[in-house]
Amino acid sequence: MQPFTVVTGRALPLRRSNVDTDQIIPAEYLKRVTRSGFEDGLFAAWRKDPDFVLNDPAYAGASILIAGPDFGTGSSREHAVWALQDYGFRAVIAPRFGDIFRGNATKGGLVPVEVGAEAGEQLMGIAESSPSAEITVDLIERVVRAGALVVPFDLDDYTRWRLMEGLDDIGLSLRHADEIASFEAVRPAWLPTTSRT
Amino acid sequence: MARTLAEKVWEAHVVRQAAGEPDLLYIDLHLIHEVTSPQAFDGLRLAGRPVRRPDLTIATEDHNVPTADIDRPIADPVSRVQVETLRKNCADFGIRLHPLGDAQQGIVHVIGPQLGLTQPGMTVVCGDSHTSTHGAFGALAFGIGTSEVEHVLATQTLPLQRPKTMSVTVEGDLAAGVSAKDLVLAVIAQIGTGGGQGHVIEYRGAAIRGLSMEGRMTVCNMSIEAGARAGMIAPDDTTFAYLQGKPHAPGDADWDAAVDYWRSLATDDDAAFDREVVIDATQLTPFVTWGTNPGQGVSLDGSVPDPSEYDDPLDRAAAERALAYMDLAPGTAVRDITVDTVFIGSCTNGRIEDLRAAAQVMRGHAVAPGVRALVVPGSVAVARQAEAEGLDAVFTSAGAEWRQAGCSMCLGMNPDKLSPGQRSASTSNRNFEGRQGPGGRTHLVSPAVAAATAVAGHLAAPEDI
Numbered sequence: 001m002q003p004f005t006v007v008t009g010r011a012l013p014l015r016r017s018n019v020d021t022d023q024i025i026p027a028e029y030l031k032r033v034t035r036s037g038f039e040d041g042l043f044a045a046w047r048k049d050p051d052f053v054l055n056d057p058a059y060a061g062a063s064i065l066i067a068g069p070d071f072g073t074g075s076s077r078e079h080a081v082w083a084l085q086d087y088g089f090r091a092v093i094a095p096r097f098g099d100i101f102r103g104n105a106t107k108g109g110l111v112p113v114e115v116g117a118e119a120g121e122q123l124m125g126i127a128e129s130s131p132s133a134e135i136t137v138d139l140i141e142r143v144v145r146a147g148a149l150v151v152p153f154d155l156d157d158y159t160r161w162r163l164m165e166g167l168d169d170i171g172l173s174l175r176h177a178d179e180i181a182s183f184e185a186v187r188p189a190w191l192p193t194t195s196r197t
Numbered sequence: 198m199a200r201t202l203a204e205k206v207w208e209a210h211v212v213r214q215a216a217g218e219p220d221l222l223y224i225d226l227h228l229i230h231e232v233t234s235p236q237a238f239d240g241l242r243l244a245g246r247p248v249r250r251p252d253l254t255i256a257t258e259d260h261n262v263p264t265a266d267i268d269r270p271i272a273d274p275v276s277r278v279q280v281e282t283l284r285k286n287c288a289d290f291g292i293r294l295h296p297l298g299d300a301q302q303g304i305v306h307v308i309g310p311q312l313g314l315t316q317p318g319m320t321v322v323c324g325d326s327h328t329s330t331h332g333a334f335g336a337l338a339f340g341i342g343t344s345e346v347e348h349v350l351a352t353q354t355l356p357l358q359r360p361k362t363m364s365v366t367v368e369g370d371l372a373a374g375v376s377a378k379d380l381v382l383a384v385i386a387q388i389g390t391g392g393g394q395g396h397v398i399e400y401r402g403a404a405i406r407g408l409s410m411e412g413r414m415t416v417c418n419m420s421i422e423a424g425a426r427a428g429m430i431a432p433d434d435t436t437f438a439y440l441q442g443k444p445h446a447p448g449d450a451d452w453d454a455a456v457d458y459w460r461s462l463a464t465d466d467d468a469a470f471d472r473e474v475v476i477d478a479t480q481l482t483p484f485v486t487w488g489t490n491p492g493q494g495v496s497l498d499g500s501v502p503d504p505s506e507y508d509d510p511l512d513r514a515a516a517e518r519a520l521a522y523m524d525l526a527p528g529t530a531v532r533d534i535t536v537d538t539v540f541i542g543s544c545t546n547g548r549i550e551d552l553r554a555a556a557q558v559m560r561g562h563a564v565a566p567g568v569r570a571l572v573v574p575g576s577v578a579v580a581r582q583a584e585a586e587g588l589d590a591v592f593t594s595a596g597a598e599w600r601q602a603g604c605s606m607c608l609g610m611n612p613d614k615l616s617p618g619q620r621s622a623s624t625s626n627r628n629f630e631g632r633q634g635p636g637g638r639t640h641l642v643s644p645a646v647a648a649a650t651a652v653a654g655h656l657a658a659p660e661d662i
């Protein structure tokens with residue numbers, strides 16, 4: 001995955017709470033078996049409205065999405081992360097994220113930036129009032145910068161390190177194959193297997 | 198130190214613990230379906246990695262499959278490719294699959310428990326958020342994304358940050374006519390769709406102990422709608438009785454040892470939760486949703502709220518948006534809301550007990566003119582059981598459609614969909630915009646309320662018909 005250190009760009013303000021993953025990408029787009037090209041499904045239902053913010057040319061090329069609380073709730077579909085990334089977003093700023101969405105985002109290199117409600121509102125206001133304003137997500141310092149405004153955010157050290165290095169989790173876990181094998185050796189024998197009975 | 202059920206199960210699965218790193222957790226059972234797995238198998242192929250434990254992995258076809266004319270090829274070519282891709286992946290990697298037409302096919306969260314593969318104290322994952330269902334057995338079960346599906350296939354482990362714990366204690370007994378679905382909808386309305394975020398919920402208290410396994414699965418299923426990745430219920434005699442004799446349950450030789458271990462998993466008396474919520478079961482009534490997230494619910498005896506009464510501006514805006522989408526006016530009595538579609542099924546309410554509850558209400562009645570009622574069993578085994586009990590005949594003679602197993606109208610991925618502007622009473626779990634088909638409007642209800650609504654033509658309780 002693409003390493004993430006500092007990203008500066010325009011921010012798209014999505015003033016809605018509880019944006020569930022069914023809205024980020026509807027089920028119809030989940031039938032594909034490939035891993036790319038999901039940008040056409042991003043907010044597919046809402047995009048039909050010409051006034052929807054994604055259709056506003058002033059925000060063309062935005063790389064940061066700012067949303068209301070509880071972004072990415074609902075379905076576990078990682079396609080929601082892929083659709084945001086394929087469209088060009090590198091980070092999402094919101095006061096709270098759905099747990100599964102947040103995990104999926106960090107797997108693929110999309111940075112979930114959880115800020116306080118008040119700071120989220122300030123950043124939303126900046127993006128709404130000046131679409132060309134540049135906002136910076138700085139993972140090294142763990143801050144968001146918008147003009148004079150500096151907003152710190154939390155992300156655990158391990159996830160931050162993985163995102164900054166662009167590391168694949170599977171490779172990291174396979175380094176511990178011996179420990180996995182020792183664990184397996186002492187699992188109780190009565191635990192079920194899926195072998196046909 | 199005193200520990201909770203979730204902490205005990207977590208600690209029994211830690212493969213590796215190191216400061217500053219997430220715990221590496223062993224996964225006992227990995228369930229797979231066609232939608233969230235193709236890119237994971239592709240990733241394995243690209244990296245030249247095998248599936249570490251095909252014998253702890255099982256697959257089924259559920260989201261895309263039609264629930265009528267299942268002996269014909271799947272009509273939608275894109276759905277067909279996805280199902281065929283799963284078949285090829287399972288064949289290539291040696292994974293047991295229950296395809297469309299198989300006697301054990303069904304919704305992934307219905308077949309795990311019915312095969313006895315879901316047991317207390319296990320870790321269970323699936324690329325599907327409603328994996329929380331399996332927590333009803335005292336398993337730690339949660340939904341994962343496709344990257345994590347690939348991770349589990351390759352390593353049988355997941356690196357995870359330890360979640361916080363939360364107890365939801367439901368004291369007292371449920372009144373007659375109030376079901377597990379009503380209970381969980383009321384819980385979500387109280388704690389909110391983000392209320393369980395970052396937590397594993399343990400449901401406790403007399404009302405929970407009094408639920409059947411089916412009811413417990415309904416409650417745990419919807420934990421994710423309260424923002425919690427997992428919900429759990431301590432295993433007890435109800436759990437053990439359900440499991441005994443199931444195909445993959447421990448045999449006679451191991452049974453007593455297994456039960457001893459399972460009993461030891463209950464939360465210690467003096468263990469503390471990070472957050473505690475108490476709910477009075479005796480105050481609960483049948484509950485329905487009026488909006489576009491599962492927390493926007495109200496008693497069936499109530500009315501649609503007025504957004505202007507919300508203090509929080511975001512809640513107010515969300516309620517206004519929801520009412521516009523749902524085409525509802527504030528103050529409308531819930532019972533005055535008419536529907537054109539009723540859906541009984543899904544991993545929330547597609548088990549035998551749910552169908553019995555619906556049939557009991559519908560028996561001897563007719564579906565209201567202009568209403569289409571769909572009854573979809575959660576698995577082929579549930580379908581055969583219902584047919585053996587004559588439930589299918591109750592539904593069809595009332596004028597409802599009796600279908601084959603699958604996710605069906607729970608989500609708009611297969612031929613069973615709402616058309617724009619249609620309104621349903623649905624026993625599924627999500628009333629999101631467009632969830633049951635673009636432009637469709639969903640009211641979440643229990644099986645008994647769904648059946649009564651089908652007969653009345655408007656949202657109704659069994660005693661109304």
Ligand code: SF4
Pocket residue numbers: 259260304305306325327543544545603604607608625626
């Ligand atoms: S029934 Fe609905 S919620 Fe359950 S697995 Fe299928 S689509 Fe998901």
